[in-house]
Amino acid sequence: MTEYTEETIKRFEDPKHAGKIEETTAVGQVGNTMCGDVMKVYLEIDEDKTIKKARFKTYGCIAAIASSDKICELVEGKTTDEALKITEKQVIKELGDLPPLKHHCSLLGLKALKKAIRNHEEKHSTQ
Amino acid sequence: MDEEQTAYFDSGSTTRIDSKVLEAMQPYFKQDYGNPASAHKKGRKAKRAMNKARETIAKSINAQTKEIIFTSGGTESNNLAIKGAAYANKEKGKHMITTRIEHKSVLNPIKWLVKGQGYTVTYLEVDSQGFVNPEELEKAITDETILVSIIHGNNEVGTIQNMEEIGQVTRRKNVLLHTDACQSFTKTPIDVEKQKIDLLTINSHKINGPKGVGAIYIKEGTKITPLNHGGGHEKNIRSGTPNIHGIVGFAKATEQANKPEHVEKMRKMRDKIIEETLKIPNSKLNGPTGEKRLPNNINIYFKGVEGEALSGYLERKGVYTSTGSACSSKKLEPSHVLTAMGMDPERANSSIRITLSRLTTEKEVEHMLEILPKVLENLRKISPLY
Numbered sequence: 001m002t003e004y005t006e007e008t009i010k011r012f013e014d015p016k017h018a019g020k021i022e023e024t025t026a027v028g029q030v031g032n033t034m035c036g037d038v039m040k041v042y043l044e045i046d047e048d049k050t051i052k053k054a055r056f057k058t059y060g061c062i063a064a065i066a067s068s069d070k071i072c073e074l075v076e077g078k079t080t081d082e083a084l085k086i087t088e089k090q091v092i093k094e095l096g097d098l099p100p101l102k103h104h105c106s107l108l109g110l111k112a113l114k115k116a117i118r119n120h121e122e123k124h125s126t127q
Numbered sequence: 128m129d130e131e132q133t134a135y136f137d138s139g140s141t142t143r144i145d146s147k148v149l150e151a152m153q154p155y156f157k158q159d160y161g162n163p164a165s166a167h168k169k170g171r172k173a174k175r176a177m178n179k180a181r182e183t184i185a186k187s188i189n190a191q192t193k194e195i196i197f198t199s200g201g202t203e204s205n206n207l208a209i210k211g212a213a214y215a216n217k218e219k220g221k222h223m224i225t226t227r228i229e230h231k232s233v234l235n236p237i238k239w240l241v242k243g244q245g246y247t248v249t250y251l252e253v254d255s256q257g258f259v260n261p262e263e264l265e266k267a268i269t270d271e272t273i274l275v276s277i278i279h280g281n282n283e284v285g286t287i288q289n290m291e292e293i294g295q296v297t298r299r300k301n302v303l304l305h306t307d308a309c310q311s312f313t314k315t316p317i318d319v320e321k322q323k324i325d326l327l328t329i330n331s332h333k334i335n336g337p338k339g340v341g342a343i344y345i346k347e348g349t350k351i352t353p354l355n356h357g358g359g360h361e362k363n364i365r366s367g368t369p370n371i372h373g374i375v376g377f378a379k380a381t382e383q384a385n386k387p388e389h390v391e392k393m394r395k396m397r398d399k400i401i402e403e404t405l406k407i408p409n410s411k412l413n414g415p416t417g418e419k420r421l422p423n424n425i426n427i428y429f430k431g432v433e434g435e436a437l438s439g440y441l442e443r444k445g446v447y448t449s450t451g452s453a454c455s456s457k458k459l460e461p462s463h464v465l466t467a468m469g470m471d472p473e474r475a476n477s478s479i480r481i482t483l484s485r486l487t488t489e490k491e492v493e494h495m496l497e498i499l500p501k502v503l504e505n506l507r508k509i510s511p512l513y
Contacts, residue, residue: 012436013443018509029511033473037433040511057511061435065509 005096028115139482257286280311284414285424294323336380340373431513
């Protein structure tokens, strides 16, 4: 396999945030099987916009799964505004590093996160 | 990781060397290291060893000894066959025919000829099992066609083409037929006379021989322009001091591999693995079954799990497999072979290749079959597609 850091392998082999959250409106899915990876992020967001819990389901390579898990870990406890400020670079740094060919994997995870937050906000503004 | 715990299932990429082969090569490093082109005793000894090796290889495909040229391996032989035949026959025409399921070392020389050298190419489609239709081939041949190149045993899905039927078409139409037989050599019968093959690529490291050595069969009377110009070795077709220890190893590996019991053993192992893995829900075999499939190739689709992740997880458990062909596994596109067989990107990207050699052990098979369902379960649990 491609050379990955121990942190990336650990996240991939034993992700702490894999799974889903029932009954939440904060769900974001990005990607399609035509172009490769599919990621789905589930968030539990409380009234003051703090992310209480984050979970993911990912179809993709090692980097995609590890990035998803890392992103979920990073956002738990943050407000949605803070979560939206997380960058691709930050995720890669937290994983130790990612091969350049796999950088887009972490970006895809962030897109799923943003989509989940946006879906949540849309549902709540119309209520 | 401890070597004891590893199970190697990537023999379609390369194999470990057979001890007997290594032993046969030993004298040619420090003792009989002469250049076969030299007139002295050491040179003559090397030449004798090379001639003997040439005989072994020739016999294994029913060729004449003089029709075998040693090269550095499959990629060089494929390049020599394609560019060499294209250059030598450009007065006759500049059209070539190949398939969409070739190895990159066939597709890329052809692309190069088309892009800058004024040649044209027709790609034959394959069916859902990866077979070329000889009637389609016949229809694609024009007055301008000089060469047809069709892979004998496919490296990704193991489809074995009916070379005899294909050879009848090309011989009747007076067009050269090249086949890349790197995967099929010693694993399914090759008879260049019966199958009417003009150019054939084989190599050593796929059959438990050393890397860096291969051969091309060039039917007597076939015009080929060399790639290497130099001291005129190998009848001026492939200049360069021959890799004598490699050539001796290649011949020994051929001798060792060319026994029906090895094919029988691999086929049984293959069918056991296919049977067991298909018990896993939502899994499908890619490519044909039985005699028309390479005895050492298994390619399986597991719904909802990306191939690289599966292969990577298996590696962590000491099981070595591959996704698509090893050469393209660093790229992000789905396998061109699976796509050509009509599979959608999800199926193509969710498939892994398990390949055997005659040295694969039952223990390795058991280890892999024990690990695989567990790993799949873990990955499917976190898949949004499953």
